[in-house]
Amino acid sequence: MSIFPKISLRLEVEKYLKEGFMNKEQFNGLSVPILQHPDLQDVLLIPVIGPRKNIKKQHCEAVVGAQCGNAVLRGAHVYVPGIVSASKLMKAGDVISVYSDIKGKCKKGAKEFDGTKVFLGNGISELSRKEIFSGLPELKGIGIRMTEPIYLSPSFDNVLPSYLFLQNLPSAVVTHVLDPQPGEKILDLCAAPGGKTTHIAALMHDQGEVIALDKISNKVEKIKQNALLLGLNSIKAFCFDGTKALKLNTVKDAEGKPPFLPESFDRILLDAPCSGMGQRPNMVCSWTLKEVTSYQPLQRKLFTVAVELLKPGGMLVYSTCTITLAENEEQVAWALRTFPYLQLQPQEPQIGGEGMMGAGLSLEQLKQLQRFDPSVVPLRDTDIDSLRDARIEDMIWLANKDCIGFFIAKFIKCKST
Numbered sequence: 001m002s003i004f005p006k007i008s009l010r011l012e013v014e015k016y017l018k019e020g021f022m023n024k025e026q027f028n029g030l031s032v033p034i035l036q037h038p039d040l041q042d043v044l045l046i047p048v049i050g051p052r053k054n055i056k057k058q059h060c061e062a063v064v065g066a067q068c069g070n071a072v073l074r075g076a077h078v079y080v081p082g083i084v085s086a087s088k089l090m091k092a093g094d095v096i097s098v099y100s101d102i103k104g105k106c107k108k109g110a111k112e113f114d115g116t117k118v119f120l121g122n123g124i125s126e127l128s129r130k131e132i133f134s135g136l137p138e139l140k141g142i143g144i145r146m147t148e149p150i151y152l153s154p155s156f157d158n159v160l161p162s163y164l165f166l167q168n169l170p171s172a173v174v175t176h177v178l179d180p181q182p183g184e185k186i187l188d189l190c191a192a193p194g195g196k197t198t199h200i201a202a203l204m205h206d207q208g209e210v211i212a213l214d215k216i217s218n219k220v221e222k223i224k225q226n227a228l229l230l231g232l233n234s235i236k237a238f239c240f241d242g243t244k245a246l247k248l249n250t251v252k253d254a255e256g257k258p259p260f261l262p263e264s265f266d267r268i269l270l271d272a273p274c275s276g277m278g279q280r281p282n283m284v285c286s287w288t289l290k291e292v293t294s295y296q297p298l299q300r301k302l303f304t305v306a307v308e309l310l311k312p313g314g315m316l317v318y319s320t321c322t323i324t325l326a327e328n329e330e331q332v333a334w335a336l337r338t339f340p341y342l343q344l345q346p347q348e349p350q351i352g353g354e355g356m357m358g359a360g361l362s363l364e365q366l367k368q369l370q371r372f373d374p375s376v377v378p379l380r381d382t383d384i385d386s387l388r389d390a391r392i393e394d395m396i397w398l399a400n401k402d403c404i405g406f407f408i409a410k411f412i413k414c415k416s417t
Contacts, residue, residue, distance in 0.1 A: 033387060035395060039349045042202070043172050044164075045399045047387055050151035055121055058097040060087045062125070062144060063113045066284040069100025072120045073151055073281035078144035083132055085110040090129040096144055097122050102284040109133045118283055121149035151281065162229055167195045169399060170321075170352065170372045170406030174271065175199040177347045177370070177410055178317045182207035184266035189242040189306055192219030194226040194235075196271055201232040211265075212237040213245060213258060243301045246308050260309055263416065267315045268306045272299045274320035274327050278405020280374065296326050300334065307339050308417060315345070316411045321404055323373070328407040329359035332369065335409075341417065344368045345410040351400050352408070372406040 037043040064072065068082025084101055088111040099117035106113045111129075123146040132143055156166055180186050180200045188197045191212035201210045212235055214220050220239045227235040240258040247259040275292045277285065303318065310316050318335075320327050332355070335342055346368050353376070355361060355369030377398065387395075 033392075033395070035392060035399075037169075037399075038396060039351065040172060040176060043169070045169070045396065046153060047395060047399070048151055048153045049387065050149075052121075052148075052150050052152060055119075055148050055150065057119065058095050058122060060090055060094050060096050060125075061099060061112070062086045062090070062096050063099050063101050063106050063110070063117060064120075066100055066102050066104060066286065069102070069118065069120055070279075070282055070284075072098065072100070072146060072149065073283070075149070075151070075153065077142045077146050078123060080127070080132055080139045080141060080143040083143050084108055085113045086125075086129040086132055087111065088129065090125055092125055092128050092131070094125045095122055095147075096125050098144060098146070100283060104286065119150065121146055123147050162231060165195055165198060165226070165230065167199075168321075168404045168406070170319075170403055170408070171195055172199065173349060173351055173370070174269070174317060174319045174406075174408050175203060176349055177408055178267055178269050178315065179348070180204045180208070180210075180267055185209045185264065186211070187245075187260075187265045187268045187306075187309060188212045189245065189268060189270045189302060190214060190273060191223055191237065191271075192216065194223035194237070196269060197223055197235055197237070198226050198230050198232055200269065201227070201234045202230070204234065206232050206234045208234055209256075210235045211256075211258075211260075213240045213242050215239065215241040243298070243305060246305045262308050263311045263314075265309050265314060266311055267317075268310050269317050269319070270299075270302055270306045271319045272302055272327075274299070274322040275324060277322045277324060278372070278374075278407075279321055280404050292324070293326065295322075296331070299327060299331055303331070303335060304338075307335075307342065307413065310413045312413055312416045314413050316342070316413065318409045318411070320407050322407070323405040325356060325358050328371065328409075329355050329361055329366075329369065332365070332409045333359045333361055335411065336365075341413060341415045342411045343414055345412050347408060347410050352406065355407075368410070370408040372401075372403055374402055374405060377402045 035045040037045055062083055063085035064078055064082045065084055078098060084106045098120045100120055101117055103116050105115045123144040125144050126142050175196050180203050182204050186200055191197045192214040197212040212223050217239045220237050223237040238258050245258050245260060247261050274295050306316055344365055347370050352370040352372040355366035355371055
């Protein structure tokens with residue numbers, strides 16, 4: 001994750017290494033261009049191919065739940081708990097066509113399903129139907145190994161794991177907007193699984209202190225594992241509720257554990273819990289209106305704590321991976337009303353579009369926000385031939401636009417509270 005200039009190689013050496021790393025075994029015959037982002041020197045862009053329409057559907061079928069289906073679209077295999085239905089004679093080793101039940105109508109254990117389902121691709125069953133529905137609690141591993149998913153990208157399992165971290169582009173942009181500097185004390189208030197946390201530490205050249213909080217213990221362990229894997233020593237991760245991270249008494253905590261005294265941090269990232277409606281690919285969202293609207297109050301609690309913990313002159317970056325006005329621009333308008341000593345700041349880099357109207361913000365304020373809106377890109381199929389023929393400029397433009405829905409706002413705290 002450290003940032004270095006591109007290594008200079010002799011042309012014949014670079015060609016030799018490319019041939020080795022882009023071999024057919026490594027990528028199952030898939031050869032895709034990997035591009036360096038022109039504005040983010042530590043970001044490589046990897047195109048995704050699909051949706052592929054030439055996959056032959058099999059007679060033997062398995063149906064998975066909607067959430068499992070979303071995971072498969074994003075590159076996962078099918079795990080046993082996600083399987084709802086399987087053909088009567090399905091055996092281990094069979095080639096299976098996998099479908100997603102997007103309306104939740106398929107009964108668990110059904111032998112066939114004629115309801116609304118979406119084709120996800122083909123895979124090879126690791127277990128028989130009888131084993132999958134045996135009810136044994138220990139069966140939580142891979143049930144179907146996907147071999148022909150409709151969306152295809154190279155596998156990066158165990159490929160330079162101490163140097164590469166897979167993220168959506170806006171997730172990398174938000175850390176650059178925070179602009180962490182060596183020697184600073186920085187808080188990642190809702191940090192799991194740690195992609196942004198480790199990116200912060202890397203941009204600081206691992207010099208300073210990065211505090212990462214999350215209230216779910218196994219997620220905190222994931223942050224620690226990622227920090228260890230990437231060789232980052234400046235990260236301290238704690239299992240702690242971010243809404244309670246402000247220390248209410250004035251007794252100093254010598255151990256550096258949460259809660260923290262007011263005005264303890266130079267910069268704070270609040271990548272807030274949200275309705276997640278910007279995540280892609282996505283086929284279904286079964287949340288109720290009550291669930292969707294429940295995030296705004298929680299985000300405001302966390303934001304209030306973040307403002308109190310920020311030093312005068314410090315930077316606060318607020319972000320979500322959702323598209324709703326209530327969780328994005330309305331939160332910015334609320335913050336500027338509630339905390340008059342906060343000022344909205346322009347962002348660098350500015351890769352997404354400006355904010356959305358409707359929250360009472362001025363046109364100038366909307367220009368200082370950054371909203372990634374994939375709906376601006378017309379739906380299209382990307383195949384290997386189109387990648388080969390595409391110009392680099394067009395591929396980078398597409399990567400900047402055709403990503404997850406995301407929102408970023410950047411504030412400076414002008415005086416002490």
